[in-house]
Amino acid sequence: MPSLSALLGLCKLKVVALILLTAVVGMFLAVPAPYLPDAVLVMTASVGISMASASAAVFNHIVDEQIDIQMARTDKRPLPQGRVSRNQALVWGVFLGVVGLGILQLFVNTITMVLTFISLIGYAVVYTIYLKRATPQNIVIGGAAGAAPPILGWTAISGTQSIEYAFLLFLIVFIWTPPHFWALAIFRVEEYKKVAVPMLPVTHGVAYTRLQILLYTILLFLVALLPYLVGMSGVIYLLSAVILGFIFLGYAIKIYTSPEDNRITWQTFVFSINYLMLLFVALLVDHYFLIIL
Incomplete structure (x- = not known):
């Protein structure tokens, strides 16, 4: 069994933290001041969005394993080091994604779950598998997935109300x-x-x-x-x-x-x-x- 630190090492926690910050700010801005969003909803949405983001990071690690082995910046990651197998990483990524999206569907709302799923696919599949290896505009096009969290946070609290500000x-x-x-x-x-x-x-x-x-x-x-x-x-x-x-x-x-x-x-x-x-x-x-x- 892989260690907890190895599994967490697949999640790009610093990136997830930045994603979560932009999402949480979106949640608070969705409510007119001086009012605050519902604390339980903020926590629930944060957990769901964070887990989905971590899932996307895990799939990125799986797809990029052979690249990561050859780069000094990434060769110490859990997969290149053999601390986690590809099958274990796959199970971990699926678990994070399913649970994260499930939390959003059951305890937040459908639109946030759907948009989060689209963002996950956009990063883990469209960007990582195709764009990254196909075009020098990979970052520009794929950046849409990484820019989505403020919208996810906004819709988690207010749905589509005044969503133009989230954009x-x-x-x-x-x-x-x-x-x-x-x-x-x-x-x-x-x-x-x-x-x-x-x-x-x-x-x-x-x-x-x-x-x-x-x-x-x-x-x-x-x-x-x-x-x-x-x-x-x-x-x-x-x-x-x-x-x-x-x-x-x-x-x-x-x-x-x-x-x-x-x-x-x-x-x-x-x-x-x-x-x-x-x-x-x-x-x-x-x-x-x-x-x-």
């Missing part, structure tokens, strides 16, 4: 995804070449990818202003979005203007995670301390 949160994560992953892809470009994964810097070159990171970061800066511009959020969020956006843009400019310094790509990748976390925390804080100028 603004989706759009932020969707535009954030390419510069986030392309920074890592540049940093690990030789490894991606070795395993023949057509990431953008492999197919179009590092210089082109640096430009795309800059352009997407500029677009992200603008998109992140939309919650304020449509009256969804106030000045607390606006100031946070502007400050975080300028910092992110500064990293993107450094990537573009300092091609010889590969360290900046890793620093950008790390900051991009902090950017998204802080931006969504700002959305939540602003929701309950709304200041509109």
